[in-house]
Amino acid sequence: MPYPNQTDMHTTMQHTHNTAPRRSATCSRRALLKSVSALAGVAMASPGWATPAPQARPPAPRVPLRWLEKHTPLAFSGTTWGVAWPRGQVSPDQDFVLRDSSGQSLPLQSWAQAYWPDGSLKWSAHAWTAPVETLEAAYELTPLPSTSATPPAQPPLATATPNGVVVHTGGLSCRISTGEAFLTQVETGTTTRIAQSTLVLKVENLIQQDDGGETTHTHQLKGYVHEVTLEQAGPVRAVVRVAGAHRQQNGADILPFVLRFYFYKNQPTVRIIHSLVHDLIPEHGTIRGIGLELAIPLSGPFYDRHIRFVTAQGGVFAESPQGLTGLRRDPGEATRQAQLEGRHAPPPSTWPKIVQDTLAFIPVYGQYSLLQAQSEGYAISKRIDTGNSWVHAQSGHRASGSGFVGDASGGVAFGIRNFWQSFPAQLDITHLQTDLARTTLWLWAPDGPPMDVRPYHTPTNEPTFQDQRKALDITYEDYEPGFSSAYGVGRTSELELALYAATPSHAQLVAFDQRVQAPPRLLPDPDSLYRAQALHAFWSPAPPHARNTTETTLATLFDFYKGQVEQRKWYGFWDYGDVMHTYDADRHTWRYDVGGYAWDNGELSSLIWLWNAFLHSGRADIFHMAEAMTRHMTEVDVYHLGPFAPLGSRHNVQHWGDSAKQLRIASVANAKTYLFLTADERTGELMRAQVDAVRRLRQIVPGRKIGDHPPQQDPEQHATVSFGTDWGAVAAAWLLEWERTGNTAIKDRLVQSMESIAAQPHGFFTGSGVMDLQSGRFVPDTTGRISVSHLSAVFGLPETCSELIALLPSAPFKKAWLDYCILYNADPKTQKAALGRDLGRLNLGQGHARLLAYAGALLDNHDMKRRAWLIFQKGAAGMVLKDTQIRTIRSPDVAETVDEAPGLSTNTVAQWGLGAIGLLALAPGERVDSL
Numbered sequence: 001m002p003y004p005n006q007t008d009m010h011t012t013m014q015h016t017h018n019t020a021p022r023r024s025a026t027c028s029r030r031a032l033l034k035s036v037s038a039l040a041g042v043a044m045a046s047p048g049w050a051t052p053a054p055q056a057r058p059p060a061p062r063v064p065l066r067w068l069e070k071h072t073p074l075a076f077s078g079t080t081w082g083v084a085w086p087r088g089q090v091s092p093d094q095d096f097v098l099r100d101s102s103g104q105s106l107p108l109q110s111w112a113q114a115y116w117p118d119g120s121l122k123w124s125a126h127a128w129t130a131p132v133e134t135l136e137a138a139y140e141l142t143p144l145p146s147t148s149a150t151p152p153a154q155p156p157l158a159t160a161t162p163n164g165v166v167v168h169t170g171g172l173s174c175r176i177s178t179g180e181a182f183l184t185q186v187e188t189g190t191t192t193r194i195a196q197s198t199l200v201l202k203v204e205n206l207i208q209q210d211d212g213g214e215t216t217h218t219h220q221l222k223g224y225v226h227e228v229t230l231e232q233a234g235p236v237r238a239v240v241r242v243a244g245a246h247r248q249q250n251g252a253d254i255l256p257f258v259l260r261f262y263f264y265k266n267q268p269t270v271r272i273i274h275s276l277v278h279d280l281i282p283e284h285g286t287i288r289g290i291g292l293e294l295a296i297p298l299s300g301p302f303y304d305r306h307i308r309f310v311t312a313q314g315g316v317f318a319e320s321p322q323g324l325t326g327l328r329r330d331p332g333e334a335t336r337q338a339q340l341e342g343r344h345a346p347p348p349s350t351w352p353k354i355v356q357d358t359l360a361f362i363p364v365y366g367q368y369s370l371l372q373a374q375s376e377g378y379a380i381s382k383r384i385d386t387g388n389s390w391v392h393a394q395s396g397h398r399a400s401g402s403g404f405v406g407d408a409s410g411g412v413a414f415g416i417r418n419f420w421q422s423f424p425a426q427l428d429i430t431h432l433q434t435d436l437a438r439t440t441l442w443l444w445a446p447d448g449p450p451m452d453v454r455p456y457h458t459p460t461n462e463p464t465f466q467d468q469r470k471a472l473d474i475t476y477e478d479y480e481p482g483f484s485s486a487y488g489v490g491r492t493s494e495l496e497l498a499l500y501a502a503t504p505s506h507a508q509l510v511a512f513d514q515r516v517q518a519p520p521r522l523l524p525d526p527d528s529l530y531r532a533q534a535l536h537a538f539w540s541p542a543p544p545h546a547r548n549t550t551e552t553t554l555a556t557l558f559d560f561y562k563g564q565v566e567q568r569k570w571y572g573f574w575d576y577g578d579v580m581h582t583y584d585a586d587r588h589t590w591r592y593d594v595g596g597y598a599w600d601n602g603e604l605s606s607l608i609w610l611w612n613a614f615l616h617s618g619r620a621d622i623f624h625m626a627e628a629m630t631r632h633m634t635e636v637d638v639y640h641l642g643p644f645a646p647l648g649s650r651h652n653v654q655h656w657g658d659s660a661k662q663l664r665i666a667s668v669a670n671a672k673t674y675l676f677l678t679a680d681e682r683t684g685e686l687m688r689a690q691v692d693a694v695r696r697l698r699q700i701v702p703g704r705k706i707g708d709h710p711p712q713q714d715p716e717q718h719a720t721v722s723f724g725t726d727w728g729a730v731a732a733a734w735l736l737e738w739e740r741t742g743n744t745a746i747k748d749r750l751v752q753s754m755e756s757i758a759a760q761p762h763g764f765f766t767g768s769g770v771m772d773l774q775s776g777r778f779v780p781d782t783t784g785r786i787s788v789s790h791l792s793a794v795f796g797l798p799e800t801c802s803e804l805i806a807l808l809p810s811a812p813f814k815k816a817w818l819d820y821c822i823l824y825n826a827d828p829k830t831q832k833a834a835l836g837r838d839l840g841r842l843n844l845g846q847g848h849a850r851l852l853a854y855a856g857a858l859l860d861n862h863d864m865k866r867r868a869w870l871i872f873q874k875g876a877a878g879m880v881l882k883d884t885q886i887r888t889i890r891s892p893d894v895a896e897t898v899d900e901a902p903g904l905s906t907n908t909v910a911q912w913g914l915g916a917i918g919l920l921a922l923a924p925g926e927r928v929d930s931l
Helices: 333-341 353-361 465-475 506-517 526-532 549-567 603-617 620-635 672-678 681-688 693-698 725-741 744-758 797-807 811-823 828-835 849-859 862-874 906-922
Strands: 011-014 063-067 079-084 096-099 109-115 121-128 138-143 158-161 164-168 173-177 183-188 191-208 214-233 237-247 253-264 269-277 286-297 305-311 316-319 367-374 377-383 391-396 399-407 410-416 425-430 436-444 490-500 522-524 718-722 768-772 887-889 898-900
Touching (some): 079 526, 096 121, 109 672, 191 253, 191 410, 253 681, 269 681, 305 506, 316 391, 316 506, 399 425, 399 506, 410 436, 410 506, 436 490, 490 506, 490 620, 522 526, 549 620, 549 906, 603 620, 620 681, 672 681, 672 725, 693 725, 725 744, 797 811, 811 828, 849 906
Antiparallel strands (some): 079 121, 183 191, 191 286, 237 253, 253 269, 305 316, 367 377, 377 391, 425 436, 718 768
């Protein structure tokens, strides 16, 4: 069965456009193929991932949708979300209808995200927008019956041209093209609100002087767009991707970027996803500023021009460049009130004559700057012009990153998501006394400290692998010269622009900011998502009002980490989204400065824990924390350029500091849930970059420090791959690519890989093998060895194997995996009977209990499921109830009051959380409530 394309339109322009657009797949286009009713008799996936039971005629699925935040948004510019469908129930190019509480159908754009093995739709994506005043608390999504009339075709919001892309949403129009000024002529009606947009980069160079001294010089570079791609052009949503780099004076490009622009029907807004890769060698310069500059036309008198900044507390700093309040002579209450509200002031002819005659003597402040140098403090300054001193205007705790610049006839609101969390950040507004103001949204503040990505230490006493292993025993840090490099790591930021026909009220601007910081999301009802069985087997929705020790502890653990993020200030441009690895009870702090105990980098699947916790609970705060960690892990913890790409880095004081560059950190299993729930294009392209990641293991051998070498036979087409941390990531990437595209070559490689693991003398207990990178098949092991690592099944392998067993039935592979699940925590006698010897003392017994529960669920073995709970509650190398005791430490014992739980580490919490949620899903009837 053919598979439709992943995107609706994929038109690329490199200076000249030469590719014709393909067909747009939206709800306005009826696909006259199989309807839901025509799929009668297709087997459905049943709960628990057991063997599907046939049904005579599956009913048309109806998916309730709810807002993530549980309430209707105060401001809305459109939303995109994903929905899962049971196997065999929905045609791959099915049309859908979105209905409100009255049953009225609403304009909707739909496209496919992934497919079941039989070609039916597994994950769809949908885009929708509406006036904010019409929003309701819940909606319903259903496939459109085949008997329904074909809706009339609607024009796309964007079209490709020889010079780029032209967008007309009904709320704005604009042009996107190659070159420096890539976003131009952003208009509402006939009024230009943004003349042009450019990317700016400030780089500081160290210059050696003739007398032996040193000085610095800062260059400001512009971004140059090389490529414009119309990724999606539908009647409700359009996505434009631009790619380029910042151009140096010698013509060389540095810091490549990808920007995506999102547009929705009738909305005067532009959402921007800004993704940057760091490739500046420290010896060649230091970054001093990364920003997006907007040129915003202004008109009218200076006193009718307005700037606004929003604080994270919901306040608004509001001024006019030429203030009419607080003067020695009063222009009148009506005039003062009009300026405060951003309206046209009454004509000067109506003012007292002395004010008319002296208006020209009132200074015009042409520049404003807001600097968030740290998460705990911002400052707003202003000055009349370059060459004049700055005047302090306002200081406070946290600025939200949103603001406005314009005149009484309208202007532009702007916002940076997670602004103070990603310090140092800055907002500059200049040239307010001209007809073209400049607003720069600085993702890295030029008035903050320089960006320092040098290694935090460079030990000279670890020249050999033996020395490095010895150091690992004391600091848990895996150091290797040349590996502590930030070259190739990335960072994604989210911004939004909104055009206004008048200066927004303070309430409107605060509502805009809330939309920027927490974009309104519709999501499928948890029960319908679970019934679709389109994710792994290790989760289920929590029963309403569930009250037991396990559920309470799950909530307590997340709440503790959420509180630690704020108390410990785990914020910053490179750090936001991550948490720390291990605690130091003596200093009452996390081990932020001790080698591999510092930043977690997703160790032992902390991100998968968060996503499973969200699926289980539906809590919006868990979603937001998981989203921030997803952005961080897929960008900062993974290399996108250079000799380590696309591997990830193990936990360290710096996210890129450890020499263990591994597949397990970059595994798509970490972000798969986010991809399907949000249909996020940036995440999708990062997931695709992992398809051939296994080839990097030819150069970066994971076990090089313990004597492993590249395979001697045909090393260009073979690599040594562990069956746990390596193959789990490889299989997850191949599985996702096959689901998204139907690529049979990827499927064949995956199947051969699975079958050859099962064919090893001891299956997964063989530990590793040499993979033929062309076929995916492992070379048969002839040594008869048994090798077990406690890390093999704690980085997404269980989730991936549960999907493989459900999607690609293979009796040998299923047996090999279930053997691993059953024997890992078995008694020595049972292990010896099955393998010829026992496995010795293995670590993370608690974390592996869910594997036994999975085997019990598939085999319908209640004894296994009961034993899984007992093993879990025993807490071997894990957590017991007393470990969750939280205490408060106050001054003078610490600098600031903090909560601590000395018995917890992120390893144990992540594995406990994954285990608890998995056991509740796979063995709920055998639950043991005591810890």
